[in-house]
Amino acid sequence: MTADTGESGDGPRRRDAAATREAILNSAIEAFTRLGYDGAGVREVAAGAGVTAMLVNRYFGSKEKLFAEAVDRSFAPRTVVSDDPSVLSERTAARLAARTSPEADDLDPFVLMLRSVANPRAAEIIRAGIEKHVGRHLTDILPGPDAAPRAELLLSLIAGVWLMRKVIATPALTGMDQGALTRQLHDLIEVIVATPPDTGGGDGAPAATSPG
Amino acid sequence: MTADTGESGDGPRRRDAAATREAILNSAIEAFTRLGYDGAGVREVAAGAGVTAMLVNRYFGSKEKLFAEAVDRSFAPRTVVSDDPSVLSERTAARLAARTSPEADDLDPFVLMLRSVANPRAAEIIRAGIEKHVGRHLTDILPGPDAAPRAELLLSLIAGVWLMRKVIATPALTGMDQGALTRQLHDLIEVIVATPPDTGGGDGAPAATSPG
DNA sequence: CTGCTATGTCTACGACTGTAGACATCGCCG
DNA sequence: CGGCGATGTCTACAGTCGTAGACATAGCAG
Numbered sequence: 393m394t395a396d397t398g399e400s401g402d403g404p405r406r407r408d409a410a411a412t413r414e415a416i417l418n419s420a421i422e423a424f425t426r427l428g429y430d431g432a433g434v435r436e437v438a439a440g441a442g443v444t445a446m447l448v449n450r451y452f453g454s455k456e457k458l459f460a461e462a463v464d465r466s467f468a469p470r471t472v473v474s475d476d477p478s479v480l481s482e483r484t485a486a487r488l489a490a491r492t493s494p495e496a497d498d499l500d501p502f503v504l505m506l507r508s509v510a511n512p513r514a515a516e517i518i519r520a521g522i523e524k525h526v527g528r529h530l531t532d533i534l535p536g537p538d539a540a541p542r543a544e545l546l547l548s549l550i551a552g553v554w555l556m557r558k559v560i561a562t563p564a565l566t567g568m569d570q571g572a573l574t575r576q577l578h579d580l581i582e583v584i585v586a587t588p589p590d591t592g593g594g595d596g597a598p599a600a601t602s603p604g
Numbered sequence: 605m606t607a608d609t610g611e612s613g614d615g616p617r618r619r620d621a622a623a624t625r626e627a628i629l630n631s632a633i634e635a636f637t638r639l640g641y642d643g644a645g646v647r648e649v650a651a652g653a654g655v656t657a658m659l660v661n662r663y664f665g666s667k668e669k670l671f672a673e674a675v676d677r678s679f680a681p682r683t684v685v686s687d688d689p690s691v692l693s694e695r696t697a698a699r700l701a702a703r704t705s706p707e708a709d710d711l712d713p714f715v716l717m718l719r720s721v722a723n724p725r726a727a728e729i730i731r732a733g734i735e736k737h738v739g740r741h742l743t744d745i746l747p748g749p750d751a752a753p754r755a756e757l758l759l760s761l762i763a764g765v766w767l768m769r770k771v772i773a774t775p776a777l778t779g780m781d782q783g784a785l786t787r788q789l790h791d792l793i794e795v796i797v798a799t800p801p802d803t804g805g806g807d808g809a810p811a812a813t814s815p816g
Numbered sequence: 817c818t819g820c821t822a823t824g825t826c827t828a829c830g831a832c833t834g835t836a837g838a839c840a841t842c843g844c845c846g
Numbered sequence: 847c848g849g850c851g852a853t854g855t856c857t858a859c860a861g862t863c864g865t866a867g868a869c870a871t872a873g874c875a876g
Binding site for chain 2: 427428429430431505506507508509510511515518519522523527531538540541542543544545547548549550551552553555556557559560561562563564565567568572573576579580583584
């Protein structure tokens, strides 16, 4: 439970504005992910960075602005969705299954999001973050027309799985065999990736209607 | 002052324990759905029922127990998932698309859940509620083996759509054409309903792997 | 009518929140 | 070596939170 935000142990912390800001931001990402926007207090964020609460507001202006930066930073790297369109379904399914397994306990933007959307201000910031990073990128690599709503639908599926497996932790889905889950998720994602939302042609669903 | 007891037609509230308890519970469901567990205060719940804060604790013991009863009550009716297995995909898809449209603004258990899972105690209560009501029922009507994890996977999808459309309100999915969304959701749900998670058999995946 | 109990209100407390302003101290520059 | 700005801390303040105990009142039993 020590602060320990990357300090080497011996050095108490030298006066380094950039490093301190970074430590606060990292602590904020962790705190917001664990406790959510309302649950994480600035004092806790500060303690995680080894500083006092006032320094947080001094560097970021307010808790809300700190959250905005934390969201921006947390959403920037692609954690789940693959960059390569050709293997998007396989990669995304496998990563999602792996990263939501009970063993994996990394910090993740989806958990940060799920635990913070209760607050309307935080929800708005998250919406902006999704549009800026994930949504836009995903819309670009998604083939076919009407990519934007399908991208968000894919995000819905991903977020839902994260919610059930890592936040609520319903037992059946949490304990589901990873291979089976990966396959199931692959089939689902494939439907979103392959199916245009408005298939004017024949009404027949592209697949999955055959009982097998 | 008791400016007004909240009721309009049926007269001022007389001393009726059962009715008061009911009013508090209804107010709690609405408050928890709008603000989430942490965001809704007992004073606000009490005001919504036309009583004082202490009466809430007097009737329910604590905020946590009140929340537990609110979850139990809110999760009891089937709001989205159809009872009839034969039309499960169609019905569920249509209801989900309709009830998450921007026009619909009813209180809903999924929103209550999404805005409350940030709190660990609330998340545990919600998990229990899901298992007791939705999960068990859904597991019963879902055909095929391994119904429990597939039921929870379906809940993941539903919750994710609710999250994106009603809580975060990402524009593309929120404004998506309802018919197209219904069709898309139908295809997705059909995959969960029809596909066993672990099709060991000789043949490959039952569908959806062919690019079509 | 009197009295009693269920029903509801009032005051208050300790803990916590985000944030503002005043104060202290480190480390570079002359 | 001596300041001096940058960096960080301390105290404090309104406000809200959940909750406890004492107090008031309504409605029925006798």
